[in-house]
Amino acid sequence: MRLIPKDVESLWTLFTAPTIWALHFLVCYVTAAVFCAKAGAPPFSFEAMRLALCAVTLVALSGIVLSAYLAWRQWGFGSGDPPHDEPTRKDRLLFQGFATLLLAGLSFVAVIFVAVPLAFIEACQP
Amino acid sequence: MPLSGCTGVQSALDPAGEEAAAIYRLLLVMVVGGTLIWCAVVGLLLHASQRRNAPWSERTAGRLIVWGGVAFPLVVLLALLAYAVWLMPSIRPWLARHAPAPETIEVTGEQFWWRIRYPARDGLPAFETANELRLLVGERVAFSLKAADVIHSFWIPVLGGKMDMIPGRTNTLSLSPTKTGIFRAPCTEFCGTSHTLMAFSVIVMEPADYIAWRRAQAAGDVPGGGEGEQLFARHGCAGCHGVRGVTGPATLGPDLTFFGQRQTVGAGTLANTKENVARFIRDPAAWKPGAKMPAFDMLPSKDIAAISDYLVGLK
Numbered sequence: 355m356r357l358i359p360k361d362v363e364s365l366w367t368l369f370t371a372p373t374i375w376a377l378h379f380l381v382c383y384v385t386a387a388v389f390c391a392k393a394g395a396p397p398f399s400f401e402a403m404r405l406a407l408c409a410v411t412l413v414a415l416s417g418i419v420l421s422a423y424l425a426w427r428q429w430g431f432g433s434g435d436p437p438h439d440e441p442t443r444k445d446r447l448l449f450q451g452f453a454t455l456l457l458a459g460l461s462f463v464a465v466i467f468v469a470v471p472l473a474f475i476e477a478c479q480p
Numbered sequence: 481m482p483l484s485g486c487t488g489v490q491s492a493l494d495p496a497g498e499e500a501a502a503i504y505r506l507l508l509v510m511v512v513g514g515t516l517i518w519c520a521v522v523g524l525l526l527h528a529s530q531r532r533n534a535p536w537s538e539r540t541a542g543r544l545i546v547w548g549g550v551a552f553p554l555v556v557l558l559a560l561l562a563y564a565v566w567l568m569p570s571i572r573p574w575l576a577r578h579a580p581a582p583e584t585i586e587v588t589g590e591q592f593w594w595r596i597r598y599p600a601r602d603g604l605p606a607f608e609t610a611n612e613l614r615l616l617v618g619e620r621v622a623f624s625l626k627a628a629d630v631i632h633s634f635w636i637p638v639l640g641g642k643m644d645m646i647p648g649r650t651n652t653l654s655l656s657p658t659k660t661g662i663f664r665a666p667c668t669e670f671c672g673t674s675h676t677l678m679a680f681s682v683i684v685m686e687p688a689d690y691i692a693w694r695r696a697q698a699a700g701d702v703p704g705g706g707e708g709e710q711l712f713a714r715h716g717c718a719g720c721h722g723v724r725g726v727t728g729p730a731t732l733g734p735d736l737t738f739f740g741q742r743q744t745v746g747a748g749t750l751a752n753t754k755e756n757v758a759r760f761i762r763d764p765a766a767w768k769p770g771a772k773m774p775a776f777d778m779l780p781s782k783d784i785a786a787i788s789d790y791l792v793g794l795k
Contacts, residue, residue, distance in 0.1 A: 463554060470565055473565075474565045474566050474568070474569075476569070
């Protein structure tokens, strides 16, 4: 049995990357907010939180890359050019693959933009 | 001449503090960058609208879209975002990054004036004043910002960004003035009918002048026993307004110690002249709608004139 089926005909594949983007956004902001609201009390340091969020960012980016790879594969590695607008199963699959690939690209960039402050943030403001 | 609006006592485009200078730098980068991008986009638009014999090949057009529509905005936005985030600590320095400021001045927004409390420092006692903030040039100062009634906002445009004053909360802000001068700071959160008439003066001073001013403020005015001083007490002014060294402590209204040194009457409402002080005493609401001070138009004109003379003479 394949771990990841060859053709996944579900809209969920389309949403995977944006969902990872949304979760990453929430994790970053909620963690920083909770940490700073409890400043002084948390059992770990600010640097530890920053590193943890960097790790979360890497995991999120890997997830998006994986989603992009599956989409690339579904799109046939660029074998056919868009627009895939024929009313056939093949075109539907190609269209979905191409759309997923574009969404994965957008989500990848968005996750990096969300993570930029991690490079500069130094402390919670009182 | 068209640029005269960019300078002056209340212009963020004429910075006199480190934080305002950082904000100004950010503005310049954004304006110049935005202008260049706008020119490029309009240039492309004009280019595209020109009639030509052969359209661009699909390959060239695709390349333009990928580089101009994807790569360029990505890199520029990432650079601007990184620059703005990197600049943030110098726009809004949090005290943990710096050595603690030598003094923390407490400023409370009230409808429609500013209560200002200086802490004790270098053997000089703490004191309260109103509507006029004096700072030492070249020294970082911290503010603890509060509100007594509704939300106000503290903003000295020439020194830095603004910070809200929220009832039940204390916000901290740190500024570092780099130039001496007299500046104006308006309330920047709508707080009621006289919101636009709520401002304070900021005077950035040399160290010797500042120390002399603080010493004088802490000591207070010297009672002279004049007619105006007696009327000030007799008509009940001293029930709300304190004049250190002369009256008892009264904190309901703005402190009036050394009132004659201030730039304005009624927290930035009128210029500080005898005539304006008399007008304000007679009917504060006529000049400042919603002001809590009642009208004193029942007092004889000569008494009002004597009190105005006295207040303007407190120097």
